[in-house]
Amino acid sequence: MHGNGTASRYAITVARTGERFECGPDEPILKAMARLGRKGIPAGCLNGGCGVCKVRIVAGRCRATGPVSREHVSHAEAERGCTLACRAAPDSDIELEVLGRMQKGFFGT
């Protein structure tokens, strides 16, 4: 698939909102979204710790690019296709469902 030296880019589609952006094969989905200045998945620490970018892969295949906090994604959830978008790189076009959300912030703002 990447034989000619030009890395494939995959289409990432956010279910419900229909937001769509491209992501390289070795790039975490959330990083691609942030790099392009796009929206659709809540973005926090981008390092697997905060959990706001929790998603479920509805269609397509992903690879883990690093550990995800077990506080936010249990082993059982991971088996059902849940992960953090900051720790998942696409192996195909992806459709995902956003599960995470920004919590209330300082003083309930």
Next chain:
Amino acid sequence: MGVMRIGHASLRVMDIDAAVRHYERVLGMKTTHKDAAGNVYLKCWDEWDKYSLILTPSDRAGMNHVAFKVEHESDLDQFKERIEAYGIKTTMLPEGSMPSTGRMLQFTLPSSHEMRLYAQKQYVGTDVGTTNPDPWPDDIKGAGVHWLDHCLLMCELNPETGVNKVAENTKFFMEALEFKLAEQVVVGPGGAIQAATWLARTSTPHDIAFVGGPRAGLHHISFFLDSWHDVLKAGDVMAKNKVKIDVAPTRHGITRGETIYFFDPSGNRNETFSGLGYLMQPDRPVTTWTEENLGRGIFYHSGELVESFTSVYS
């Protein structure tokens, strides 16, 4: 007698190698010890005690405990009495519970964070020494932070149920540990709710801060730099190392600090900041920020809150 300063923070990390690389290459700390359990201990070049940061392998991010150093060994016994009289249980951990460290008084804050006090930690010296020292050493990596300066703990605040762990922690720190209140944010009708506080034992505006939120956690640990230009350079270092920057260089209204925020590889937030802010003195009047000026208090230039900064923590 008394608390001197923040002594160390113990953080959970999900990839110990990546974490050590971050704190060494980006912050500029040096590893001083590794224990059999896989914990890694680091210090900054301008610190003289053995370590100020412990990284603990875990399956999640966050803070295990924060420790403050007291002046005399006997202070630990006096604080034990005082804290228990305040109504908080304590445990005296024997010397050697942590490497190179004397006995530690362990207790849980009203906010549920674990805190420890200790008086002894192995002296190893700063990287420039004490005799005719240069102002900085030649082998600094990355941002070259001077010292762990303070931390900000998120504390449960729910006005509807009357839960305010910010106010409870603040009262405890002032009454039992003799911290001084430097600044506060008040919200709600008549400003009746103390929603965030900055407290000091040193001569700087804060050694610890508490901010109200939906649950307890670690908002950030912060390291000192000399100047605004060092904060800019720290940003350059982060770009070189592809570190996720949360808030680009700016100034806080609260404490006047010049700052940049970023995340370690497990999503624990770090800050490097510069500027004394002001000389904190016991008789300095308390600075108060009101709800409608909260944005200006936090980010002085824009006056606007940043969602990830106010909502995301470990």
